[in-house]
Amino acid sequence: MTDAELAAHLAETAGRLLVDVRTSGVFTGKALGKAGDATANEFLCHAIRHARPDDGLLSEEEKDDTRRCAQSRVWIVDPVDGTREYGEARADWAVHVALAVDGIAQVGAVALPGLGGGLVLRSDQPQPLPAMAERPRFLVSRTRPAAEAHAVAEVLGGELVPMGSAGAKAMAVVRGEAEVYLHSGGQYEWDSCAPVAVAAAHGLHCSRIDGSPLVYNQPDTYMPDLLICRPEWAERVLAEVASLAG
Missing domain, CATH: 3.40.190.80 (D-Maltodextrin-Binding Protein; domain 2)
Incomplete structure (x- = not known):
């Protein structure tokens, strides 16, 4: 599995886990946000360390291991980007999985689970940009x-x-x-x-x-x-x- 395929797979899977946590009915509000963050973070960090054991890792939800700064390849993840929106059962939240190489955001996948359909936008599958509006x-x-x-x-x-x-x-x-x-x-x-x-x-x-x-x-x-x-x-x-x- 390539780095880009791994990023997309992990983002999509974490997104499904988050939807399951939200629809379980066990948590609401801030408790839902905390549960989602913890669940997605545990999955993403364990999976990255298993699949790419020689790479560095930086996650919003883990204590920063600054030894990553000496590494060329570092995975940078946000298990729930928009925890407030996730906890409010809105659609405008995301899962971020990226690989920075020598400081450059080289590989990335952004899942938008709140929109349904398993939507994941990927750096390895660019699509033509839609037409622009006249007013920005x-x-x-x-x-x-x-x-x-x-x-x-x-x-x-x-x-x-x-x-x-x-x-x-x-x-x-x-x-x-x-x-x-x-x-x-x-x-x-x-x-x-x-x-x-x-x-x-x-x-x-x-x-x-x-x-x-x-x-x-x-x-x-x-x-x-x-x-x-x-x-x-x-x-x-x-x-x-x-x-x-x-």
Whole structure:
């Protein structure tokens, strides 16, 4: 099984486990989120360590083993991206499984179990991008929309589209539901590694909001900001962000 096939298989399987936990009726609300995180994390970490014992591993739900920083190949996973949305029985949550090689998000799979049908978007199976809307749609957090996104959307005549998890937002751009995902409120490596691998494979622009590259497997896993957008909008969005900073 290739790395990409493994990532997709694990993301899809973890997604099914999470749906089972949610439909069991045993947990609700925050308890559901905790149970889902624990179940998916145990499966993903055990499976990766079994299938790729020589690789490093970084998971949101495990204590960070910083020995990974000396390794070229590191799996970066988010068992439930959008725990709040998962606990609220919404659809905008995801499972992230990625492989960073020498700091680059090279392989990724993002499962969207809440949408049904076992949907998994993969870096090894890119599809043509759908047609764009005339007015750019900017995906923003449901609870903390980025001020930069609001300002740039206003200048470019765009509209804001609130959505849950980072993975759901990034994949909405891949799926043609929006043109721009601009985030400046801070994230961690597991929030974006798999989505960036998938988005880049589909031809989207992926960078920091100052245009610099996204680098993974760092000692400090915090990532301040992120831009995933249609390449047709990248130059204008980056220019507007720079003008705000200036």
